[in-house]
Amino acid sequence: TQLLEQSPQFLSIQEGENLTVYCNSSSVFSSLQWYRQEPGEGPVLLVTVVTGGEVKKLKRLTFQFGDARKDSSLHITAAQPGDTGLYLCAATPLDDPSNTGKLIFGQGTTLQVKP
Template identity: 85%
Template sequence: TQLLEQSPQFLSIQEGENLTVYCNSSSVFSSLQWYRQEPGEGPVLLVTVVTGGEVKKLKRLTFQFGDARKDSSLHITAAQPGDTGLYLCAGGGGSNYQLIWGAGTKLIIKP
């Protein structure tokens, strides 16, 4: 069974600080997606990484896919209160429709 573990489960930091959240597995995934979910809303796709070692940047957010395609990280530089939310990673396995989801990292950025 493929599992994705996210860490930390909860993170509360001050505005302006940097942070990294992790998504780890013992399984290889064909690709990895990161979503952000705000209260009362569904998840919104931030990025998809498909190649081992791939790095993608989205403004202050940097996403990296591990060389072995078993893990991924999300780094936020100079966090803003608008970054607050639940960050979910989801991995694509053998099925072409079913994603394997992590439990999420709840991030709070205090002004």
């Protein structure tokens, strides 16, 4: 069974601080996505990483895929109250025999940025 473990589960910081969220697994993934989910809404895709070691930037957000494609991190620089939300990692297992693209989700990291 493939599992994605996110840490920390909860994070409360002051505006302007930096933070990093981690997504780890013992499994190898062919691709990994980061989503943001607001209460009562669907996950919104932020980024997809595919290549081991890949780094992508989205304004103040930096995403990295581990060299072995087993883990990923999301770093936010100078967090703002608007960054508050639930951040989810989701990935497609490399050894998925069905090859249907189903996503395995982490349990999420709830971020609160206080003004």
